[in-house]
Each structure stands twice: as structure tokens, then as C-alpha cells.
Amino acid sequence: MFPAKGVKTSSIPGYTYGSKTLATSPVSLEDLARLESTVLWTDDDVAALRRAGEILGPQADRILDVWYGFVGSHDFLIASFAGADGTANPDYLGAVRARFAQWIVDVCSRDRDQEWLDYQHEIALRHTAAKKNLTDGVSSPASVINLRYIIAFIVPLTATIRPFLAEQAPDADEVEAMYQAWFKSVTITAALWAEPYSPSW
Amino acid sequence: MFPAKGVKTSSIPGYTYGSKTLATSPVSLEDLARLESTVLWTDDDVAALRRAGEILGPQADRILDVWYGFVGSHDFLIASFAGADGTANPDYLGAVRARFAQWIVDVCSRDRDQEWLDYQHEIALRHTAAKKNLTDGVSSPASVINLRYIIAFIVPLTATIRPFLAEQAPDADEVEAMYQAWFKSVTITAALWAEPYSPSW
Numbered sequence: 393m394f395p396a397k398g399v400k401t402s403s404i405p406g407y408t409y410g411s412k413t414l415a416t417s418p419v420s421l422e423d424l425a426r427l428e429s430t431v432l433w434t435d436d437d438v439a440a441l442r443r444a445g446e447i448l449g450p451q452a453d454r455i456l457d458v459w460y461g462f463v464g465s466h467d468f469l470i471a472s473f474a475g476a477d478g479t480a481n482p483d484y485l486g487a488v489r490a491r492f493a494q495w496i497v498d499v500c501s502r503d504r505d506q507e508w509l510d511y512q513h514e515i516a517l518r519h520t521a522a523k524k525n526l527t528d529g530v531s532s533p534a535s536v537i538n539l540r541y542i543i544a545f546i547v548p549l550t551a552t553i554r555p556f557l558a559e560q561a562p563d564a565d566e567v568e569a570m571y572q573a574w575f576k577s578v579t580i581t582a583a584l585w586a587e588p589y590s591p592s593w
Numbered sequence: 594m595f596p597a598k599g600v601k602t603s604s605i606p607g608y609t610y611g612s613k614t615l616a617t618s619p620v621s622l623e624d625l626a627r628l629e630s631t632v633l634w635t636d637d638d639v640a641a642l643r644r645a646g647e648i649l650g651p652q653a654d655r656i657l658d659v660w661y662g663f664v665g666s667h668d669f670l671i672a673s674f675a676g677a678d679g680t681a682n683p684d685y686l687g688a689v690r691a692r693f694a695q696w697i698v699d700v701c702s703r704d705r706d707q708e709w710l711d712y713q714h715e716i717a718l719r720h721t722a723a724k725k726n727l728t729d730g731v732s733s734p735a736s737v738i739n740l741r742y743i744i745a746f747i748v749p750l751t752a753t754i755r756p757f758l759a760e761q762a763p764d765a766d767e768v769e770a771m772y773q774a775w776f777k778s779v780t781i782t783a784a785l786w787a788e789p790y791s792p793s794w
């Protein structure tokens with residue numbers, strides 16, 4: 393589909409989706425299928441998510457403005473982007489932002505296959521002490537993103553998307569369908585990314 | 594408010610909200626305030642949640658029918674309620690159901706104070722190997738609820754609530770306000786309950 397359309401993914405520093413160097417996710421496709429069925433995922437959601445991607449992808453930059461504004465206005469969140477001097481590091485913020493924009497496109501357009509699982513595992517690790525700061529070579533005092541915020545982020549990452557969908561969707565039912573598919577996808581993401589955080593995942 | 598109205602909470606077996614025997618939660622009120630601000634919690638949400646409680650509390654039994662139907666139709670979920678013989682234990686299901694109904698009322702009506710935090714900690718532990726099965730004295734082969742399903746449950750516990758709100762709310766804006774307050778509250782709950790699951794909570 394359109395992950396490659398208009399976005400030169402290979403040119404995003406640190407973005408390694410599909411790379412042969414990635415470890416295989418400890419999460420199986422069977423685990424994933426169970427998670428999908430737990431969030432009531434259906435074929436209609438697949439279609440709605442693809443349509444959401446057509447709307448959200450081109451607006452990724454505006455969406456990131458909202459999300460970065462949100463993170464920046466909470467000291468306990470922006471602390472995760474601190475550089476060696478303890479204050480937010482603009483290079484780090486910028487490098488992550490480019491990959492985050494690509495993630496919006498990927499969530500909506502990629503098939504959830506083994507390659508997808510492997511990159512979810514990689515991003516999960518990048519939020520933990522195992523790999524945080526390595527991709528961008530940052531000397532950050534923040535060595536891990538706490539799990540509770542990964543879970544709590546389901547709300548802001550979902551709620552803030554609705555206006556972007558509503559702006560361009562033909563009617564309320566269509567907004568709702570895309571919104572629910574997005575909500576389910578973000579929740580699956582948070583559940584998957586919790587894996588390296590817990591022995592009882 | 595109305596936690597005590599019409600529901601003899603003290604008569605629910607195993608329900609120990611406010612009991613002096615509960616351990617103090619390792620989560621501080623400051624941690625909670627940060628979680629609330631991460632899910633964009635506002636005073637309007639407090640009011641909307643109270644109104645949601647007036648609608649949902651009296652319908653708790655119908656809501657539980659939906660949720661238990663959902664759990665019962667997924668073998669990997671109903672397995673958590675297995676008794677010694679490996680099949681779903683009706684007494685266990687029934688005992689938890691009574692406390693679950695009370696939880697719906699509590700979510701909507703209780704103040705989020707230290708007493709509330711302490712019971713969240715207790716329920717969290719009851720989903721882990723530390724305390725699962727103890728309250729109801731069950732010999733269950735299922736010793737823990739996996740963290741990923743606690744997170745994934747945010748979707749079914751949220752999405753299934755909307756029709757119950759819509760049935761009795763005066764207009765669409767009011768449904769939406771109560772729905773969002775509920776969504777945020779369930780997400781806070783899942784984030785809190787993740788605490789005993791992870792050293793990087």
C-alpha cells in the first residue's frame with residue numbers, strides 16, 4: 393500500500409522497519425491474533441484503518457505538533473527527552489519526531505505480519521532501558537519510559553485524533569468507524585509494547 | 594455519594610474497600626495526579642463520570658451479562674476462571690461478578706483518595722500470582738492474568754459501555770462526555786493495575 397508513497401522511509405535516521413538486523417519478536421502471531429480478538433478487531437476495522445491512514449498520513453506533521461505540544465507541557469513527560477545537560481534535547485526530539493510521523497502511516501497501512509511484530513518489539517525496547525537513547529546516540533539521564541505512561545498515552549493518542557478525522561470525513565458514522573479502528577490499534581500497540589516490561593506479559 | 598445507596602457493599606464476599614487490613618499502595622497521590630493529567634482528566638470529567646454512574650450503576654447486572662458473555666466466548670480469557678478441574682468454576686465467576694458490579698459503581702462515584710488507591714493496589718494484586726484465587730479460595734490452574742489482557746481490556750470495557758449510556762442520556766454530546774470520562778477512568782485503572790507487573794512501572 394502507501395507506506396512508501398511520498399515518504400522515503402529508508403531516509404529516516406534510525407528507522408529500521410523490515411531490517412534483517414532486527415531480532416525476532418518474542419510475541420507470536422497467535423498472541424497477536426488473541427490480542428486482536430480481545431479488542432474486538434474485525435475486517436471492517438482493517439478497512440476503516442486504511443481509510444484513516446489516507447487522512448492522517450498527509451497530516452502527520454500537524455498531528456505531531458499537537459502531540460509534541462502535549463508532551464512539552466508536562467515536565468514529567470518532556471523529561472524523557474532530556475539530553476546530557478538535563479534539558480530537552482532538540483536533536484533527539486527531532487529525530488524521534490520523524491520516526492513518529494512514519495509510525496502514524498505504518499499503523500494505518502502495514503499488514504500485521506512477522507515483520508510488523510519484529511518492529512513493534514524493536515520500538516518497545518527503545519522505550520526501555522535496553523535500547524532507549526541508543527538509536528540517536530543521546531546521553532540522556534532518562535533511561536526508561538515508565539510503563540504506566542505507555543498505557544495512559546492510549547487516551548491522548550486516541551482522543552486528539554478525532555478532530556483530524558472529522559475535518560475530512562464525509563459523515564459522523566465514518567468518523568466513528570475510523571476512530572474506533574484507530575483506538576483499537578493504539579491499544580494493541582500499547583499492549584504489545586508492554587512485553588519487555590513484565591515477566592507476566 | 595451513592596456507593597452505599599441500594600448496594601450493601603459490606604455484604605459482598607471478598608469486597609474489602611476501605612478495610613484497615615489493606616496494604617498501602619506503592620503508588621502515591623502525586624503519581625495518580627500525573628496519570629490523570631496524562632489522560633487529559635478535567636473537572637468536567639469528574640461531573641460527567643458521576644452522571645455516568647447514575648445511569649450505569651442500576652444497569653450493572655445487564656453490563657455484566659455483556660462482559661461475561663465476552664469473556665465466556667474466548668477460551669484464553671475464560672481459562673482465568675478455571676477451577677481445580679480445569680473448567681470454568683461457577684462459584685468463582687459468581688463471586689467475582691458481585692465485586693465487579695460494585696466496581697462499576699465505585700469507578701463512577703468514589704473520590705480518588707488514598708483509600709481508593711489502596712483498593713486499586715489490592716485488586717491489581719488479585720490479578721497477579723501474589724493474590725489471584727485467594728479471595729475466593731479457588732484451586733485454579735490459572736495463577737495470573739497476563740498484563741497484555743489488562744491493557745487490551747480497555748477497549749471492550751469502554752466500547753460496550755456506550756449503548757448503555759446512549760439508552761438513557763438526553764443527547765449525543767452528553768453521551769460523548771460520559772463516554773470519554775469513562776474511557777479515561779478505565780485507562781487510569783489499567784495503568785494503575787500494571788504496577789505489580791513491572792519493575793519499570
Ligand code: HEM
Nearest residue numbers: 469472488491492495515518524525527537541542545582
Ligand atoms: C502508546 C504510547 C506510545 C506510542 C504509540 C509511542 C510512539 C513512539 C514512536 C513511534 C517512537 C519512535 C519509534 C522508532 O524509533 O521508530 C517513539 C520513541 C520514543 N518515545 Fe514513544 N510512544 C508512546 C509512549 C511514550 C511515552 C509515554 C513517552 C514519554 C514521554 C515516550 C517517549 C519516547 C521517547 C523518549 C522516544 C525515543 C526513544 C529512543 O531513545 O529511541 N513515548 N515513541
Ligand code: HEM
Nearest residue numbers: 670673689692693696716719725726728738742743746783
Ligand atoms: C482493565 C481491565 C480489567 C478490569 C477493570 C477488571 C475488573 C475486575 C474486578 C473489579 C475484579 C474484582 C475485584 C475485587 O476483588 O474487588 C476482577 C477480578 C478478576 N478479574 Fe478482572 N479486570 C480486568 C481485566 C481482567 C482480565 C483481562 C481478565 C482475564 C480474563 C480478568 C479476570 C479476572 C479474574 C479471574 C478475577 C478474580 C481474581 C481473584 O482471584 O481474586 N480481569 N477484575
